[in-house]
Ligand code: SF4
């Protein structure tokens with residue numbers, strides 16, 4: 001699916017995002033499963049709150065990581081992937 | 092950490108990570124008697140269960156080590172009156188908490204109370220093979236209604252809906268109906284699991300194992316249904332666990348011995364998988380051994396780590412990093428030695444035993460009423476002192 005920058009996304013029910021000290025990374029937990037997230041995936045999913053639009057999330061990330069430059073493409077690509085995996089849904 | 096442990100030294104070169112998955116088998120008590128139950132045949136001999144405090148200690152130690160997924164199973168975990176307390180403790184520790192239940196004894200009030208306590212997910216398994224439900228799937232509505240009602244209550248309380256169907260030769264022809272039922276319930280995850288033949292299911296193998304023809308048909312049906320789901324944009328995920336008896340290579344059991352999974356049995360025995368209890372190996376007990384030392388230091392957990400223990404044909408096989416020689420329990424049950432290659436492997440000299448089982452599955456005339464049911468009387472028959 002395609003997402004637009006106006007979409008507001010949230011974690012699908014049963015999915016939990018959290019920091020795992022033992023693994024030193026963010027993970028996504030769901031019924032009997034777990035995905036380890038790399039640093040950028042963790043940073044992006046950490047912003048998904050079911051309230052702000054994709055556009056707002058991109059802006060927030062660009063502010064946090066000014067050295068990274070424009071992030072819209074990368075962020076949208078990852079969020080689309082996360083929607084296709086059914087980790088996220090449009091709220 | 093100070094005393095040099097021979098088992099540990101032996102495995103010193105191995106990079107053992109933390110147990111990410113903790114399975115708490117709270118009890119072997121269960122109101123049902125499924126003929127494919129994975130509990131030990133002599134479960135009736137294990138009556139002393141860990142106390143609430145002992146379980147809480149195990150949960151804390153596991154979380155400290157890095158366990159993130161926690162399953163409460165059994166038996167039927169709902170018979171433990173401290174379940175809500177354990178859920179609360181587990182959730183506050185940061186576990187993703189899974190409750191694996193038959194749904195019997197579940198009420199809407201409990202579904203909600205558990206959600207309050209922080210339970211993340213309830214998996215309802217359908218015992219299509221106890222006589223009542225078998226009738227139910229065939230058309231009567233009684234016991235089935237309780238499960239349907241609970242499934243709906245679970246979804247309403249905000250949990251993801253995870254349904255589990257144990258599949259065998261007497262219900263595999265209902266695959267399409269089962270999937271349609273799950274879709275109708277708006278399930279998120281559906282596990283269609285043919286049983287693994289340990290414990291009660293091995294006793295009943297000939298009466299449970301689907302024939303090759305049945306399996307092929309069911310696989311087609313699942314694939315077609317999956318394609319339909321995807322085309323419609325449905326998020327329902329179907330997982331079809333097929334019997335490894337029809338494979339030429341074994342499954343990578345538990346992702347390798349003592350690599351991710353840690354099971355604690357009702358009496359506190361710690362195991363690398365829920366059926367490992369049947370192996371002639373000494374496993375530690377969490378009552379007197381800290382979980383860390385159970386996992387990293389105990390001879391039981393180190394027994395099949397790495398590949399130094401492997402005899403031929405695994406030893407010189409270039410696939411050993413892929414399947415770790417398969418399942419130790421299956422090797423033990425079918426070849427008499429747990430060191431052997433899993434006989435599912437076509438390179439195993441015992442593979443003919445798998446072939447023989449396939450043949451019996453083609454001709455089996457064992458009806459549902461002829462199966463050995465998991466209950467205390469039958470369990471005592473299996474207890475050899
Ligand atoms: S498989 Fe059946 S008998 Fe065994 S614990 Fe589960 S519900 Fe009870």
Ligand code: SF4
Nearest residue numbers: 405408410411416436
């Ligand atoms: S010989 Fe052993 S390691 Fe090789 S494929 Fe068979 S079971 Fe796996």
